[in-house]
Structures are given as C-alpha cells and as structure tokens.
Ligand code: NAI
C-alpha cells in the first residue's frame with residue numbers, strides 16, 4: 001500500500017530539516033529498502049568476473065547518468081576502458097548544487113558504502129587506481145563521517161593494494177572539498193578545481209573519458225549513478241529493469257519540496273506522471289511544478305500528465321511545487337539572481353545575458369516591461385542557450401522561458417496597458 005509505505009517512512013520527521021530526510025518509494029522493492037547489504041560483498045562477486053562481463057551488465061541494464069544529462073553509463077565506462085595508459089581516474093560528482101536538489105546529500109549520509117562500492121566497480125572496469133569524491137562545500141559536515149567509512153574500508157582490505165587479494169587491482173578513494181561554487185558541478189570545472197585551478201569549464205570535446213584529471217582518462221559520475229551501478233552488480237539487470245520506460249530504465253531518487261505536505265526524498269520509477277508526484281507529496285492547489293531545479297522547466301497544471309524520463313521531462317532529481325498563490329515572476333527572478341551570481345564569467349552570453357534577463361524580469365514585475373522588450377528578452381534567451389559555452393549558461397534561461405511560454409496569461413497580465 002503506497003500511502004502507508006510513505007507514511008511509515010516520513011511521518012513526523014520531515015519538517016525538522018532536510019538533513020535527515022528519509023526515503024519513500026513507490027517501488028515495492030525500492031532499492032534502499034533492501035536491508036541485506038554488507039559492504040564489500042558486491043565487490044567480492046565483481047572481482048570473480050572479468051571487467052568486460054561487469055561492463056556488459058551495466059550496459060545491458062541501460063543505466064543512464066543520474067546527474068541530469070542521462071548519458072549511458074556503460075558507454076562512458078567503455079570509452080574510458082578502451083583508453084590506453086596506466087593512470088585513470090574515477091570521480092564521484094558530489095557537488096550537488098541544483099536548487100531544490102538534496103537527494104545526493106541523503107545518499108552520502110545514509111548509503112555512502114554503496115557509493116564507494118560503485119566507484120570500486122567502475123575502477124575495476126576501466127582500470128583506474130585512484131578515485132576522488134568532490135564534495136559540495138556546503139556538505140562539509142558529511143566529510144568526517146565519509147572519511148571514517150573510507151578508513152574502515154581500507155582496514156577491511158576493500159580499498160588499497162590488491163583489493164580482496166586480487167593481484168593488480170589497487171584502488172584508493174579521497175574526499176576533496178568544493179568551496180561553494182555551483183559551476184564546479186559541471187564536470188570539467190570540477191576537474192579544474194580538483195587540479196587546484198579556478199573552477200572554469202573546459203571546451204568539450206575532448207571529453208574527460210580521454211582527457212580528464214591531469215589530462216588522463218577520467219570518468220565523472222553522479223553519486224546516485226555509482227549507487228545504482230553497485231545495485232545492478234548485486235541484484236542483477238532484471239532487478240534494475242523492473243521499473244522505468246524503454247529509454248529510461250529503473251527508478252530514480254527525487255528531492256521533492258515546495259508547497260506540499262510531504263517534502264522529502266522519493267524513489268520513483270521513470271515514467272511517473274507529474275500529477276502522481278503532486279498526489280504522493282500531497283501538494284495543495286498546485287499550479288506549477290518546476291522540474292530540474294533552476295535549470296529546468298516550469299510545467300503548468302494542464303501538462304501534469306507529462307512524464308518524468310530522459311526522453312520526456314528530464315531531471316537530475318529536483319521537483320519543486322508551487323501553489324496558486326505563488327507569483328511565478330518571483331520564481332523567475334530568484335532563479336535568474338542565482339545564475340547571475342553563479343556564472344563563472346568566462347563567456348559573454350552567459351555573463352552579460354543573464355544580467356539582462358534578470359533586469360527584464362524585474363521590469364515585468366514592476367509592470368514596466370513592454371511587449372517588444374519581452375520579445376527581445378525571449379530572443380536573447382535563445383542566444384544565451386545557443387552561444388553559452390557550458391550547461392550552466394545554456395540552461396540558465398530555461399525556467400524564465402518556460403514561465404513566459406507556459407503561463408502567458410499571468411505574464412502578459414503584467415505588461416503595462418497600451419497608451
Ligand atoms: P553533457 O550532455 O555534456 O554530458 C553528460 C555526460 O556525458 C558527461 O559526463 C560527458 O562527459 C559525457 N559525454 C557526453 N558526450 C560524450 C561523448 N561524445 N564522448 C564521451 N563522453 C561524453 O551534460 P553536462 O553538461 O555534463 O550536464 C548537464 C546536466 O547536468 C543537465 O541535464 C542538468 O540538469 C544537470 N545538472 C545537475 C545538477 C545537480 O546538482 N545534479 C546541477 C546542474 C546541472
């Protein structure tokens with residue numbers, strides 16, 4: 001019984017703080033409700049197989065990156081595996097910075113061993129000997145505990161030289177702190193930061209799989225992607241594939257917040273409708289749902305039948321509900337302020353364009369933006385999308401554009417009367 005399950009998970013805990021939010025799930029065999037996990041046991045099994053066999057499972061499962069872009073994980077790992085060279089790296093992107101996203105914090109807090117195990121699996125497959133976890137600056141309170149877990153893994157022979165007696169398989173993991181810049185969640189900016197440089201995105205290609213950390217082959221995956229990789233190795237391809245759509249297999253963790261009674265972390269299958277998420281989280285009088293955080297789309301109620309999947313409405317996991325009393329121009333202003341603040345400033349469309357859009361939103365709010373100026377803002381948004389160097393700039397106007405396009409009546413009602 002789904003409501004009962006959610007109830008038992010959530011009741012009484014969520015309003016205190018997100019720090020200790022708990023998982024609720026519509027998946028009856030939800031991944032994190034499994035209680036028979038023992039650190040290292042998956043690795044024991046994995047090391048009995050050849051790297052190619054493990055990679056085939058990840059590919060067959062159809063695992064796609066859980067950070068938001070949905071790139072096929074197996075393919076990324078294969079590209080890195082096929083690269084020559086002794087030095088390869090596995091990087092866990094724990095720089096979770098998307099507004100409204102807090103599922104990785106939960107996974108790092110409660111299921112960190114599974115994440116390490118996924119990193120070990122990746123290292124075994126691609127032939128890496130060093131791993132880094134790039135932890136969001138604001139999550140520094142998690143660091144000590146994570147390092148204790150890593151030390152325990154080393155003591156137990158699960159990290160270090162010749163892991164579990166497997167000659168030639170050595171892998172070590174280190175936590176590195178971010179310093180509060182959203183852009184460092186972009187993988188090449190993250191790598192720059194890991195190298196000790198200013199966190200600015202590089203041109204892609206080359207991709208990190210061939211030219212990553214210190215110029216060597218590197219895979220960068222989201223926290224949740226590693227967790228699912230370990231689960232696929234433990235429970236098998238069929239377990240993973242029991243949920244999802246043909247192009248977005250499995251279930252996913254979502255951070256649900258906003259105007260609802262049941263904020264928190266949900267494990268939900270891909271293909272779920274927005275309507276269902278509103279229902280499960282007990283949203284009240286919801287008129288809009290922001291899917292994908294500040295970099296995502298603002299969906300109006302008439303489109304709540306749309307589904308969450310990489311081929312439909314994609315998200316790294318952020319779902320924010322807005323009720324009928326919310327001014328969506330406040331939302332647009334808030335997100336644009338965020339991007340103005342977080343733009344690394346390297347390229348003009350993003351650095352200057354986001355400021356112009358923010359100014360425009362403020363004019364709209366004050367009833368001083370003409371129709372022709374609004375049209376110019378929409379044109380500028382397209383330029384920013386097309387000409388920005390990295391995902392931050394390209395996605396910075398998505399919320400603004402979708403608010404104007406999907407809530408025309410509300411936005412046009414703010415234009416000054418003609419004459
Ligand atoms: P992307 O599509 O450029 O790349 C995705 C991944 O696939 C990267 O690891 C990239 O190296 C790899 N890749 C792509 N094409 C490749 C190729 N031809 N060869 C080898 N590797 C290849 O997307 P990007 O810019 O890395 O991420 C954008 C996404 O990040 C957005 O969907 C956004 O929603 C999400 N995001 C998530 C945040 C969070 O806190 N979780 C924060 C901000 C954005």
Ligand code: SF4
Nearest residue numbers: 344346347350390393
């Ligand atoms: Fe920096 Fe923005 Fe350009 Fe990305 S798009 S490189 S964040 S200025």
